[in-house]
Amino acid sequence: MTGPLTGIRVLDLGQYIAGPCAAQVLGDLGAEVLKVESLRGDQARHIGPFGEAMVQAYNRDKRSIALDLRDPGGRHVLHRLLGTADVLVQNFRPGSAEQLGIDAETLRREFPRLICASVTGFGSRGPSRERPGLDIAAQAEYGLMHATGAADGEPQRVGFPVADVTAANALATGVLAALFERERSGRGAHVETSLLEAVISAQAATWGEYVLTGTAPRRKGNGQVNAAPAADVLVLTDGAIVLSAYTAEKWVALCELVGRPDMVEDPRFADNPARVRNRPEMLAALRSAFAGMTREQAITALRSAGIVCGAVRSFDEVAADADVACSNVMVDVTDRSGRRVTSPGTAFTLDGLRRTASAAAPAVGADTADVLRELGYPDEAISDLTTRRVVGAPTARPDERRAPR
CATH class of the missing domain: 3.40.50.10540 (Crotonobetainyl-coa:carnitine coa-transferase; domain 1)
Structure with a gap:
């Protein structure tokens, strides 16, 4: 070429x-x-x-x-x-x-x-x-x-x-x-x-949030400031995964997947602003639900439910990846x-x-x-x-x- x-x-x-x-x-x-x-x-x-x-x-x-x-x-x-x-x-x-x-x-x-x-x-x-x-x-x-x-x-x-x-x-x-x-x-x-x-x-979307909300971005670690769960990390038995399910449809699917349909109606998690305010409690519930799983088990289950997710990989793992x-x-x-x-x-x-x-x-x-x-x-x-x-x-x-x- x-x-x-x-x-x-x-x-x-x-x-x-x-x-x-x-x-x-x-x-x-x-x-x-x-x-x-x-x-x-x-x-x-x-x-x-x-x-x-x-x-x-x-x-x-x-x-x-x-x-x-x-x-x-x-x-x-x-x-x-x-x-x-x-x-x-x-x-x-x-x-x-x-x-x-x-x-x-x-x-x-x-x-x-x-x-x-x-x-x-x-x-x-x-x-x-x-x-x-x-x-x-x-x-x-x-x-x-x-x-x-x-x-x-x-x-x-x-x-x-x-x-x-x-x-x-x-x-x-x-x-x-x-x-x-x-x-x-x-x-x-x-x-x-x-x-x-x-x-x-490169920060155009983040800058857009700042303009729209009037609030400067602040450090939040993993996860996004105005959405939850979004880019949140769960530590499993052999590493970590990241997932996002902040739309109403995906949140319902996630709750059903982990056997916690009650979380859909829980006022702490009923909508995205509530989940953002109560992110620690939400993550505690999700981490409990995924406890004991490997990355592969969790990824397989999440993908079957149509939920965006990914394994947190090292360079060694990336180098061996089939898609790469x-x-x-x-x-x-x-x-x-x-x-x-x-x-x-x-x-x-x-x-x-x-x-x-x-x-x-x-x-x-x-x-x-x-x-x-x-x-x-x-x-x-x-x-x-x-x-x-x-x-x-x-x-x-x-x-x-x-x-x-």
Whole structure:
């Protein structure tokens, strides 16, 4: 599968997650992605296993060219690359793009068809525009942590970099729209998003509740603030399950399933507002009814009654799940050392197909020499640039060279 973006070239100047993830989405749709790194590489390469996981997760099938953009020679190489590119993706620290002369306003004067895509922490116009952006700061400052966690516990972050990933997918969506518009107008665009906007936008339904009720969301642990039972957890003999049965019809079905039809008429549980007020008593009754059951027994019974439920699973269990296997969402690649790397791919298919990855994340500068040759640099010039540390072009052993693309 080549993908609908075949023929599109993306320059990925991103670090860590937000920028590289956005470029990865475009690459999974068929674009050629060149990862433009410093001579030391993406900063994620230097923070241990967590950083290595970022690199492998968000840099499949990219080629890497290492440039010293502080050197005029490095900026000259980038300038030549820009003449071949359709999209530039970056999540630089505030002000860095302007210092290098590769901000959107400057580039679009010379490359009017170029789509410049940027992620910041807190937007480019407000008082926090110069702050570096980190996922955890966005989760904390824009309501997500305040509403996450046990009612009597401390605020909790979401268990993955949700601000980074949400911003990355928003940026990729914006780039797709800009590419479509360019087909009609011939002009590029500057696509911007921020971790701030990503976190706020992702909480649209919660924000809607706040507007409608006038009450700010508060930590409630498992369960939803204004519905019950909804996303409530029951601990069983071999783990936990989550269930929702807050409509009148589903509540009746649940009460009948557990042999407690009296709960339907109980004034404490007679309607959804009453169940919300009396959630502890309701959950105590349900936990008593499911006592002694395994997850499989409870899930089977609940599904037979048409009640939404799910087992709370570990990553080990997810990896062995038959539905996950049938979805083909996991992709396998082999890195330069021969190690098999498995990671989730793009979360959708086109006509039932998902682009199959062929290569793991590249080493820093693994493709520098090849890319420079494609730009017309003779080998003597490449050797000179490498010696002067303007570019990074490691010499791979013959058995480590990447397959031609």
